[in-house]
Structure formats: C-alpha cells, structure tokens
Amino acid sequence: xxxxxxxxxxxxxxxxxxxxxxxxxxxxxxxxxxxxxxxxxxxxxxxxxxxx
Numbered sequence: 001x002x003x004x005x006x007x008x009x010x011x012x013x014x015x016x017x018x019x020x021x022x023x024x025x026x027x028x029x030x031x032x033x034x035x036x037x038x039x040x041x042x043x044x045x046x047x048x049x050x051x052x
Contacts, residue, residue: 005031021045 007029015024027038 006033007031 009029011028013024013026014022017023022042024042025038025040027036029036
C-alpha cells in the first residue's frame with residue numbers, strides 16, 4: 001500500500017539500551033509528497049520472557 005502512495009524509502013533511527021532493548025524509534029518518509037515522521041518510545045519493560 002505504501003508503494004502505491006509513492007513511498008520509495010524510509011530513514012530509521014533506533015536507540016538501543018545496554019541490555020539490547022529498543023528504547024526509541026524514529027522513522028522519516030515521504031508519502032503522497034508529504035513528509036511524515038513517526039516516533040515511538042518504549043519503557044517500563046517487564047521481566048524477560050522464557051521461550052521453549
């Protein structure tokens with residue numbers, strides 16, 4: 001869908017803490033000729049999950 005709206009690429013910055021967890025993500029792109037910025041912050045991590 002994004003390609004239909006003229007998206008040709010995304011610039012992305014990701015900040016990772018000392019434990020390897022993503023803390024902040026910022027995406028910059030152009031859709032339909034308009035600059036779009038998406039910012040997401042992560043916090044209050046719970047205990048680590050266990051997967052088998």
